[in-house]
Amino acid sequence: MNETPKPIAGTASYLDDRLGAGSFLKRNLRKVFPDHWSFLLGEIALYSFIILLLTGTFLTFWFKPSMQHVIYAGSYQPLVGVGMSEAYASTLHISFEVRGGLLIRQMHHWAALLFVAGMTVHMLRVFFTGAYRKPRELNWIIGVLLLTLALAEGLTGYSLPDDLLSGAGLRITEGVAISIPVVGTYVTFFLFGGEYPGEDVISRFYSLHILLIPGILLALISAHMVLMWVQKHTQMPGPGRTEHNVVGAPFYPAFMAKAGAYFLFTFACIAGLGTFAQINPIWLFGPYTPADISAGSQPDWYMGFLEGALRLMPAWEINFLGHTVPLSVLIPALVPMGIIMTGLAVYPFAEQWITGDRREHHLADRPRNAPVRTAIGMSGVAFYGILWLMGANDWISAFFHIGLYETTIIGRFAIFIGPAIAYWVTYRICLGLQRRDQDILSHGVESGVIKRLPHGEYIEVHVPPAEDIAEHMRGKKEIPIVPGDEDKDGIPPKGVRGPIGKLRAKASKFYGTDHVPLDGDGHGHGHDDEHAAVGAGDKPRELH
Amino acid sequence: MIGTGISVNSITARRRRHPLARLAVVALALGLLGGGYAAAAPSDSTADAAVASGKADDVAEGKSLFVAHCASCHGMNAEGTSMAPPLVGVGAASVDFQVSSGRMPAADPAAQAPRKPLAEWVTPEAINQLAAYVQSLGGGPTRPTADMVDPSKGDPAKGGELFRANCIQCHNFVGAGGGLTYGKYAPNLNPATPEQIYEAMITGPQAMPVFNDSIITPEQKRDMIAYITQVRGQVDPGGFGLGRIGPVSEGLVAWIAGISFMSLAAIWITAKKRKRTSK
Numbered sequence: 110m111n112e113t114p115k116p117i118a119g120t121a122s123y124l125d126d127r128l129g130a131g132s133f134l135k136r137n138l139r140k141v142f143p144d145h146w147s148f149l150l151g152e153i154a155l156y157s158f159i160i161l162l163l164t165g166t167f168l169t170f171w172f173k174p175s176m177q178h179v180i181y182a183g184s185y186q187p188l189v190g191v192g193m194s195e196a197y198a199s200t201l202h203i204s205f206e207v208r209g210g211l212l213i214r215q216m217h218h219w220a221a222l223l224f225v226a227g228m229t230v231h232m233l234r235v236f237f238t239g240a241y242r243k244p245r246e247l248n249w250i251i252g253v254l255l256l257t258l259a260l261a262e263g264l265t266g267y268s269l270p271d272d273l274l275s276g277a278g279l280r281i282t283e284g285v286a287i288s289i290p291v292v293g294t295y296v297t298f299f300l301f302g303g304e305y306p307g308e309d310v311i312s313r314f315y316s317l318h319i320l321l322i323p324g325i326l327l328a329l330i331s332a333h334m335v336l337m338w339v340q341k342h343t344q345m346p347g348p349g350r351t352e353h354n355v356v357g358a359p360f361y362p363a364f365m366a367k368a369g370a371y372f373l374f375t376f377a378c379i380a381g382l383g384t385f386a387q388i389n390p391i392w393l394f395g396p397y398t399p400a401d402i403s404a405g406s407q408p409d410w411y412m413g414f415l416e417g418a419l420r421l422m423p424a425w426e427i428n429f430l431g432h433t434v435p436l437s438v439l440i441p442a443l444v445p446m447g448i449i450m451t452g453l454a455v456y457p458f459a460e461q462w463i464t465g466d467r468r469e470h471h472l473a474d475r476p477r478n479a480p481v482r483t484a485i486g487m488s489g490v491a492f493y494g495i496l497w498l499m500g501a502n503d504w505i506s507a508f509f510h511i512g513l514y515e516t517t518i519i520g521r522f523a524i525f526i527g528p529a530i531a532y533w534v535t536y537r538i539c540l541g542l543q544r545r546d547q548d549i550l551s552h553g554v555e556s557g558v559i560k561r562l563p564h565g566e567y568i569e570v571h572v573p574p575a576e577d578i579a580e581h582m583r584g585k586k587e588i589p590i591v592p593g594d595e596d597k598d599g600i601p602p603k604g605v606r607g608p609i610g611k612l613r614a615k616a617s618k619f620y621g622t623d624h625v626p627l628d629g630d631g632h633g634h635g636h637d638d639e640h641a642a643v644g645a646g647d648k649p650r651e652l653h
Numbered sequence: 654m655i656g657t658g659i660s661v662n663s664i665t666a667r668r669r670r671h672p673l674a675r676l677a678v679v680a681l682a683l684g685l686l687g688g689g690y691a692a693a694a695p696s697d698s699t700a701d702a703a704v705a706s707g708k709a710d711d712v713a714e715g716k717s718l719f720v721a722h723c724a725s726c727h728g729m730n731a732e733g734t735s736m737a738p739p740l741v742g743v744g745a746a747s748v749d750f751q752v753s754s755g756r757m758p759a760a761d762p763a764a765q766a767p768r769k770p771l772a773e774w775v776t777p778e779a780i781n782q783l784a785a786y787v788q789s790l791g792g793g794p795t796r797p798t799a800d801m802v803d804p805s806k807g808d809p810a811k812g813g814e815l816f817r818a819n820c821i822q823c824h825n826f827v828g829a830g831g832g833l834t835y836g837k838y839a840p841n842l843n844p845a846t847p848e849q850i851y852e853a854m855i856t857g858p859q860a861m862p863v864f865n866d867s868i869i870t871p872e873q874k875r876d877m878i879a880y881i882t883q884v885r886g887q888v889d890p891g892g893f894g895l896g897r898i899g900p901v902s903e904g905l906v907a908w909i910a911g912i913s914f915m916s917l918a919a920i921w922i923t924a925k926k927r928k929r930t931s932k
Contacts, residue, residue: 149919153912187809187883205890215891222907223915230912273817273826274899367922374918378911386910387891388903393827393884395817403821404831404839410904501901506832513832 113139117361142364143344143357147234149371153227156375157220158330164217165319171207173199174269174315176308185392193271193396196311200270200391216383221266223379225259225411232256232453236486238473240343242466246457248336253454255329258322260411265318267389267409271311274389276397277406279306281419288438306399343473346584348577352471405503417499418445421520445496452489463616465591465604477546478585480539481620484532491531495523543625546582549574550627588621715786718779722758722772731790736762743856744793745784750852752780754845756859764836765859768844794855801871802847807879815869816877823861827897828881833860843885847878 113121117138125131142148175195181188183198184205203210232252235241241249264282268275283305287297302309341355350356358364382388394403408416418441425436460482461467476483498505502516553571560570573579593605593614600606605614720729726737733739737759740747751757755769784796800806817826825831828842837860842850851874857863869877895902 144923144925146916146919146923149923150916153915187813187880187887190810191814211891218903219907219911222904223911226907226912227915230916370922371918374915374922378914378918382906382911383892385892386903386906387889387894387897389900390889390891390894390897393897394899395813395826398817401817401821403817404823404825405829405898405901407900409900410907413900413904503832504898504901507830507838510836510838512836513834 114362137338138359138361140338140341140360141355141357142360143342143355145345147238148342149367150227150234151231152368152371153375154224154231155227155330155334156372157224157227157379158326159372160220160376160379161217161224162323164213164220165323167213168203168210168217169319171199171203171210172196172269172315174312176271176306176311188392188395191396194311196269196271197391197396200272204392212383215386215388216379218267218388219382219386220379221263222388222410223375225256225263228252228256228259229411233486233490236453236456237476237483238343238345239470239479239482240473241457242470243457243461244340244469245336245343248333248340249457250454251329251333251336253450255326255333256453257450258326258329262318262322262326263409263411265314265322268314269311269318270389270391271397272391272394273397273401273403274391274394274406276306276399277402278408278412279310279397280399281416284438285442288435288442290432290434290439306397341471343471345475346472346581348580350472350580350584352469355471405507407501407504410497413500414445414449414493414496415442415500417496417502417520418442420502421496421499421517421524423521445492449489449493460620463591463613463620464589465617466589472584472586474586475581475584477539477542479588480536480543480624483539484536487535488528488532491527492524495520495527499524540624543585546585547625547627550579550582583627585627587623590621591617593618711782711785712789713786715782715784715789718774718783719786722774723783726759726762731787740787740790742791742793743787744795745788746794746796746852747856747858748784748787749780749796750849750856750858752783754849765838768840794852797848797851797855797871801875802851802878803875804847804879804882807872807875807877809876809880809883812873812876812878812880813884815873816880819864819869820877825898827884829896829898842881847882850878850881851875
């Protein structure tokens with residue numbers, strides 16, 4: 110395996126002779142990638158982004174980012190003679206007259222949904238396995254920035270066709286901008302070039318959507334990839350895996366083939382959806398006029414949590430010295446976004462501060478082995494999920510015949526209670542799974558062989574678990590706890606003094622205490638030794 | 654007058670001494686209003702209306718149908734009870750809308766009566782007779798002629814603009830319906846016949862407001878019917894329509910179909926044959 114394969118050696122020496130890049134290629138083409146399916150989830154976002162760039166370029170050939178008023182005279186009969194903006198008319202043109210235009214438009218939209226969804230599942234994977242820990246905190250921050258920018262990219266993108274549905278989103282954007290205390294009016298006039306909706310916003314969003322934000326996204330994605338390449342992947346614990354190696358397949362040829370195949374899967378998924386599932390049928394929505402609004406107006410899924418927050422919020426406002434502060438818009442627009450994005454960005458640093466853990470981590474945690482982190486993550490998921498669900502409360506009301514106000518009232522309670530329940534349930538599940546691991550390591554797995562003992566008792570013979578699974582389980586790492594005990598003079602150690610220090614010591618103990626240590630005593634069974642311990646742990650287990 | 658700083662008292666009381674002056678003003682205003690209305694309103698006697706929507710024999714037949722199927726809630730003479738409103742003056746259009754869509758007779762007194770399959774006795778003839786009877790009680794909106802609801806005679810583009818301005822805030826872009834407050838809802842428009850759509854506009858059933866002929870003219874109503882029927886009959890050019898309810902179903906598909914498919918693909922291409930565990 111140490112010999113360089115010919116295709117690499119050949120290509121490398123060809124390029125080396127011309128670019129001097131041979132040793133770089135030789136080194137990097139053999140780079141090892143770990144083999145766990147969840148490590149591919151981020152690539153959904155990467156490949157969707159590539160498809161977005163390609164389909165988006167196609168759309169720019171025909172799309173006219175203008176709010177010039179035109180009378181429609183195209184081939185979609187129910188709109189012939191209706192006044193609309195040039196942006197909307199050109200999107201209808203792409204949909205009905207440009208060859209392949211509707212397919213590419215639909216692929217672009219589906220790719221956008223998958224782009225953000227791919228980022229979301231990738232981020233959840235990184236969070237729940239603790240893969241954001243040192244030295245990868247900065248790459249995690251880049252990821253949070255990417256997610257935030259993707260939301261902005263989506264918002265500017267779905268506003269472009271200037272249809273009645275996207276106009277509802279645009280109106281909310283205006284409402285949020287104008288609700289900012291003191292400067293709101295100025296910000297709105299700056300953004301829209303005057304009174305809403307004005308005649309500028311589509312062309313401005315167009316520049317942002319096709320130039321500025323994708324440019325920043327591209328730069329940050331490159332930085333994200335380079336950092337990942339340099340720092341290497343984390344890997345799940347398993348046989349032969351340590352903090353100092355990466356076990357998996359080399360980039361060439363194995364991983365390259367897999368990545369290529371996965372790109373094709375992504376492409377197939379997006380092309381399949383674009384072909385068979387209609388998305389954003391703007392011709393059904395009609396052109397935007399600020400006077401019209403439809404029942405069941407929702408944004409694309411990734412904005413749903415903000416929509417839900419807006420729907421849950423009571424109509425509070427403050428009047429102060431002639432200034433109105435509309436909390437009913439300001440809070441739902443800023444608070445959930447702030448909690449989620451800021452929470453994600455500071456989490457690695459908060460965790461470091463609480464655990465005092467400044468070591469590098471290249472072995473990922475199994476979610477069950479960091480129960481507090483997993484529980485916090487799941488309560489975040491519940492917070493997001495409830496807001497998301499409430500963004501569609503009118504459809505929930507219509508489909509399940511629940512009163513609309515009831516859904517709002519339930520949502521207002523659920524947004525506080527739900528995360529707490531999610532925390533507790535997740536925490537208990539984590540401990541339960543840890544107990545199961547401990548049980549398998551100390552007692553083995555059921556073999557299906559029933560044996561009768563001389564005194565008449567029946568037992569099932571247990572056998573040791575497969576070595577790779579056992580290694581995987583034994584990869585559990587202790588979470589450090591900041592030493593908080595007072596010394597003999599009653600003075601606590603540095604870093605945990607004062608009220609904040611005391612809080613830190615408490616939090617650290619709570620965060621790190623291992624309730625189910627792997628080498629802890631398996632609770633007594635009273636069976637014969639054949640049934641009980643199999644000695645699969647680090648130390649030979651005592652038989653009992 | 655609240656908030657304008659001028660009270661009703663100050664207008665009527667100024668320069669008047671007599672305590673009954675205020676009453677006299679009110680009586681005069683009411684008289685003018687009532688008299689004016691009586692003079693301007695179309696003079697439709699009940700006999701004319703019965704003739705307009707059916708034959709006079711229909712009224713008698715309709716009454717017996719009414720007593721058999723409607724009177725338990727609406728009262729023997731359609732005078733209304735604590736369970737259901739009076740039907741004097743609701744007109745033949747209202748009867749046709751409610752009965753031909755299966756909403757009436759109602760199965761149970763809920764916030765809103767849903768569309769349901771028709772009972773056996775509900776035939777076009779029976780509806781005509783019932784309508785004639787209710788029309789004979791106190792007039793009201795009559796049923797549209799076939800010409801008034803013919804989609805092929807309407808202009809769908811104009812109708813679309815009116816539809817978006819007046820209907821979609823409850824019924825949704827494509828008439829998929831939507832939830833309202835206190836258990837009410839705007840129904841899906843797909844099963845409604847052109848005649849029922851017209852009648853709903855002029856009678857305002859359940860939670861719906863009335864769009865009478867001075868708000869939306871009969872020609873405009875026909876345009877709207879043309880738009881509704883054309884759009885609901887159109888084949889979705891982009892593939893499966895996902896219920897045409899917009900981003901909610903699209904988001905569900907992106908996650909349930911898209912992300913599940915991609916996860917399965919990831920599991921598949923990273924799958925390894927595990928070494929058989931030897932005893």
